[in-house]
Amino acid sequence: MKVTYKWIKDFVDIHEKPEEVAKRLTSAGMEVEEIIYQNEHLHDVVVGKIVKIEKHPQADKLVVCQVDIGEKLTQIVTSATNVFEGATVPVSLPGADLVNGVKIQPSKFRGVDSFGMFCSGEEIGIDENYFEGAGINGILILPDEMKAGTPIEKALELDDVIFDIGVTPNRADCLSIVGIAREVSAIFGIPMRKINLSYPIDIYSKDTVRNYVNVEVETKNCKRYMAGAVTDVKLSRSPLWMRARLNAVGIKPINTIVDITNYVLVEIGQPLHAFDQTLIGGNKIIVRQAKTGEKIEALNHNTYELDKETMVIADQEKPMVIAGVIGGTNSCINDDTKTVIFEGANFDLKCIRLTSRRFGVMTDSAQRYSKGVNVANAEIGLLRALHLVDKLGCGKVARGIIDIASEKNESRIVRGSVSAINQILGIEIKNETIKNILNNLGIKTVISGDRIECEVPPYREDIINNNDLAEEVIRIYGYDSYDNIDKALFENASVTEGQVEPRMAIERKLRNMLVDYGFYETVNYSLCPSNICDKLLIKDDRTRMVKIINPISEEISCLRTAMAYSLLNCLSFNVSVGNKEARLFECGRTYIPKELPIKELPVEENFIAFVVSESGFDFFHMKGVVENSLSLTAVEYKLVPSSQPYLHPGISADIVCGEKVIGHFGQIHPTVAKNFDISAKTIYGEISSDFLASKTDKRFVVKAVPKYPVVERDLAVVVDEKVTTEELMDAIKSACGKLLFGVKLFDIYRSQALGEGKKSMAFNIKLSDETKTLTDEEVSKVINKALKSLSFRFGASLR
């Protein structure tokens, strides 16, 4: 919100530098985000009077002017056509640095010296709304009464300093000049000036507000409705000082009445509305909820269809205003307006928020009401407007005001404890200091012993307990009092034992291992488009997704139901930018709805997922990654062929623990590879880290290393392709029984000579006996037994 320093000075007699005020406001919680100096580009621009104009000796389109700039005459060459002898104009002198980037230096035009330039309104940074003549395509002609030599920032009242302040949602009372002035007053300990709300009234006059309007409030959403009448209205430009202030805070000046409503909005924070009295049907204002189907053309020239959720200000025939949000064209101030009704009202915050959101209309008024306006402000705002009418002489205020209030807002007493305040802050602040700070904030405070009693003014609805009082005290006292605090960590706190989260802990182990294996960790959006199941060939429950009702874009409109999407997508991106080989992983979640439409929270499951696209990296490499990952846990598992739709049906495995499939891995399905534009040799895998987190307690049972020598034998057999390694190993294991120390497949060989559909499998078998050294005969016996078993069960023949 923008406020101006001069405007603040209306209410606080402060003389500090603007930078100091900004700094102190910020450190008290009113963050000054920007300081704007209106005159930044107006130095060396003054009022000048053209004394004499002569033709340029060398150029038809140029004239040479002698200009009175106060203390002296100067010569300026110009091509402007709207200047004349005696004209008062803005003159930029050498050294000027105008808002459009033009820098002025003495120069020569076709041999004639020129010591400056006449300015247009645009070059000074103003428009027609601000100053008459500023909008024309030519030099700004100023009123004759302006004195030559006056700096232009003074002449045009462009010498204010603007603070752009970020007001936090709890301090809606500071969304006004008065609100910020109160803060400045408290910070610097300078008392607030009273707001002038007076205007002359003839107490015997029969010309009262009720002659012009009556008000009925029919809805609870209107907490207070006040109205005043002004007759004999003269619509014109507002005086320069008022335009200057509106302009400074970014509001376009229109005419006296409209400017007064805006001025009060900014100054007091109270939105006002002005009606043309003759357009109020039946002279009656009715505040009610709209009827379904009613329509209104608003001042933004959109027509809105209303319903009973919307509050309107109506007359006997029609809605005139969407209450608190935007006025209608059917009753607004116009060139013929002679009598004006000012509304100063208070509306329910929620009602205005909803209406403003629904129609997408965020006017200054709607913004104030949605953040909360104090009920007391309606009166201050209305009286201030009537005061300004009188001050501007733009109408006659009728006697009396209408005030229908269902809610009053008065000072409240908040009782607290000084020791509690000090306990919250953890530092000792003297009673006297606490009292002074609160008093300066307008909170009348009495302290007796530990008890503190505060009379909180109506506009500070946010203050209700010790914590609120503590905050008021410390933000003015200054947080820098914590800069050199000398205390041990958790000095007075209980001792607690830090604990890791089991899933995050196992993920950390796995992540570190994967990093050691050359994988890069990725972090992906858990949001995805709605078509991920199509791309992944998924046709099961995972096609039912959690959808966002107000997404930013389709690309991120759903929550993923499959981890594979994100990593394959990520790989695809990397491939597209030329990173052809990659090992990537991600720790993340899938979100599976329990039902559609969603009533309960969906099931969120955590996974660690990995993908590799690298020449020479195949299923069995990934198998190693999976095995080593699982070896970090106590999970006992087996691998079975997988039926994940996005994996190659023949080159993929499910990881099964008991009855539960806890993960899968394998080469991706060729169609999926095409869909993602990645290599068909890409290997993908995932494991439920939630499941792993429940199996982290790994115990070891260690047997003694063999006392007697271990004998090794190699055994190569030829079998059919369909016989699995596991089957052969199991057969060898059971044939060797207790004597088996270990068995390893060390070679697989296929050739024409072996025959179609055959493979040779070579095993290295280690045997040992716990009680003695094995003899050759014993070893041969066992190996023969294994060979027999293999040939009997799988038709294996010795190679």
Added chain:
Amino acid sequence: MIEKLKEIKEKALVEIQNISDKKSLNEIKVKYLGKQGELTAILRGMRDVSPEDRPKVGALVNEVRSEIESRIEEKENRFDEEELANSLASEKIDITEPSKFISKGAVHAVPMITDKLIDICVDMGFTVVDGPEVETDYYNFEAMNIPKNHPSRDMQDSFYITDNILLRTQTSAVQSRELETRKPPFKIISPGKTYRNDSDSTHSPVFHQCEGLVVDENVSMADLKIMLSEMMRRLYGEGTKVRFRPSFFPFTEPSIEVDVSCPNCKGEGCKTCKGTGFLEILGAGVVNPKVLDIAGIDSKKFTGFAFGMGIERTSMVLNAIPDLRTMYKNDVRFLSQLK
């Protein structure tokens, strides 16, 4: 005989002395010491020596033999050494050739910071907690003292799933749940993904937070200051200063913004901190008693404080990452710089 022996010795030693390769040395060995060698021949001739001279001659033979042997061994050793030195000299590799061992990957810039924070906090006695990302309005907002239609909701634009279910906008949602079930005193942190309907060069719709909450008797704003100073020192490095500024969050009162001295310029003012010497890094405050009341914790007895920070921001500062959006592209050319 004695003369002969001396002669053999002289001759042998000279020959050994002049030899320049291992093969010739072997020949000399055979020539003098072999079965047909000259010394062996002398020994064979001992029969002809008178019995009284034999011991003397025998001793001399042994002396000459051992002299020759030791000279040969000496020479052999020297040849071996030279050979080794030569082969070492010739086996020089180019150590700048690339490694054949697998090259490490890297942890991502975001979890890298989360991991650090978790370690710091667990050391300080915090328990790490986790909760759902798809959350009810109640836990995300209302239990955190952000009622429906309240202006404080304007601070966070949400992604809605239904009227009452949304993607959590803050990991405080986890804290709402924990407040309901945990008995004070406790210290918890909740790291995780959060979502806001906001997307531009400095805002990502999905981002990461880590929030902490301490509920205990006798904890104050001063304890918060000490704790954050220690935490930021460990995160940003020795000498990091922490500064408080007043702010507003519905769930804390008083609320503060916390700035840390810029780790880049040590508070001198630079591009990273826009010349201010400080970086706005986290929000914190004393837990609003209303929040404790909502959760059914006795706010007369217990106080607490809370803090929350965006992980991305910290990572960008600490790793000099120029653009937020880089973090989610996962370009290997970016990730590989985090090794």
